[in-house]
Amino acid sequence: MKLVIAIVQDTDAPGLTKALLERGFRSTKLASTGGFLREGNTTLLIGLEDEKVPEVLELIKEKCRTRTRLVSRGLPFAEALDPFLVQPVEVQVGGAVVFVLPVEHFVKL
Amino acid sequence: MKLVIAIVQDTDAPGLTKALLERGFRSTKLASTGGFLREGNTTLLIGLEDEKVPEVLELIKEKCRTRTRLVSRGLPFAEALDPFLVQPVEVQVGGAVVFVLPVEHFVKL
Amino acid sequence: MKLVIAIVQDTDAPGLTKALLERGFRSTKLASTGGFLREGNTTLLIGLEDEKVPEVLELIKEKCRTRTRLVSRGLPFAEALDPFLVQPVEVQVGGAVVFVLPVEHFVKL
Ligand code: NI
Ligand code: NI
Ligand code: NI
Numbered sequence: 001m002k003l004v005i006a007i008v009q010d011t012d013a014p015g016l017t018k019a020l021l022e023r024g025f026r027s028t029k030l031a032s033t034g035g036f037l038r039e040g041n042t043t044l045l046i047g048l049e050d051e052k053v054p055e056v057l058e059l060i061k062e063k064c065r066t067r068t069r070l071v072s073r074g075l076p077f078a079e080a081l082d083p084f085l086v087q088p089v090e091v092q093v094g095g096a097v098v099f100v101l102p103v104e105h106f107v108k109l
Numbered sequence: 110m111k112l113v114i115a116i117v118q119d120t121d122a123p124g125l126t127k128a129l130l131e132r133g134f135r136s137t138k139l140a141s142t143g144g145f146l147r148e149g150n151t152t153l154l155i156g157l158e159d160e161k162v163p164e165v166l167e168l169i170k171e172k173c174r175t176r177t178r179l180v181s182r183g184l185p186f187a188e189a190l191d192p193f194l195v196q197p198v199e200v201q202v203g204g205a206v207v208f209v210l211p212v213e214h215f216v217k218l
Numbered sequence: 219m220k221l222v223i224a225i226v227q228d229t230d231a232p233g234l235t236k237a238l239l240e241r242g243f244r245s246t247k248l249a250s251t252g253g254f255l256r257e258g259n260t261t262l263l264i265g266l267e268d269e270k271v272p273e274v275l276e277l278i279k280e281k282c283r284t285r286t287r288l289v290s291r292g293l294p295f296a297e298a299l300d301p302f303l304v305q306p307v308e309v310q311v312g313g314a315v316v317f318v319l320p321v322e323h324f325v326k327l
Contacts, residue, residue, distance in 0.1 A: 033249075213318045217314075
């Protein structure tokens with residue numbers, strides 16, 4: 001038995017939770033902030049059999065991989081003044097930090 | 110030294126925390142949602158000596174065991190129309206998911 | 219790789235987080251209450267290389283050590299009646315409970 005602690009971005013959490021559940025993995029969500037990732041992250045606890053670890057890591061990779069997104073950012077009112085002042089910028093989103101911990105006993109009541 | 114991570118229902122958390130404290134076990138409560146149990150759960154962290162693990166697992170079992178409770182549920186206004194439409198239904202409450210993790214160092218400042 | 223779970227007082231958390239970051243250690247903050255310490259605590263998750271554990275424990279000790287603070291406490295309106303009724307009292311602040319857990323896999327996406 002292993003305990004996976006996955007710290008993911010808030011925006012990626014629902015998609016990951018859903019994908020995990022579809023494969024039969026339940027996760028518990030802890031409210032978390034700051035730290036490993038930019039503001040607004042979620043810490044998930046996932047208990048699983050040792051042999052399922054690669055499958056879950058793969059899912060996390062798929063749903064939370066670091067990628068860039070174009071965001072229009074400009075000075076306030078810049079667009080009204082001059083649309084060319086509003087430059088779309090690439091921001092990095094996603095990413096995850098994952099710890100796989102050994103579990104000595106696992107009990108489900 | 111072990112770290113017990115217990116995910117229990119919100120309704121069972123105060124009773125468990127109190128029972129733990131009466132036996133000298135302090136627990137830290139993390140806000141958590143969804144996942145292993147129905148909505149509204151609490152994740153407790155309990156640090157303890159190896160030989161105390163069975164005692165704590167027993168307490169969790171006692172305070173959080175899965176049990177059924179009768180709940181009156183009916184259609185809105187059903188009772189006004191016909192009391193027999195309001196059937197008490199059995200809902201499952203309680204339950205817990207518990208991980209016992211090995212601890213390499215434990216420090217109390 | 220190790221996972222440090224540090225339960226510290228809310229008042230000590232920002233100073234510790236800042237000190238950790240200055241040394242290159244990122245931490246994830248979980249909302250937590252009660253338990254090991256007086257009300258209002260923060261649980262930090264810090265992933266780190268085995269050989270950095272002593273450095274991080276030293277930092278936690280430095281920023282969260284148990285110490286006393288003088289607090290003026292009196293009956294409401296006591297000061298108005300008689301300043302000698304307002305006795306500064308020593309209250310204990312700080313303290314931390316730290317678990318160092320073994321990590322089997324660590325993945326950063
Ligand atoms: Ni195992
Ligand atoms: Ni031990
Ligand atoms: Ni290691």
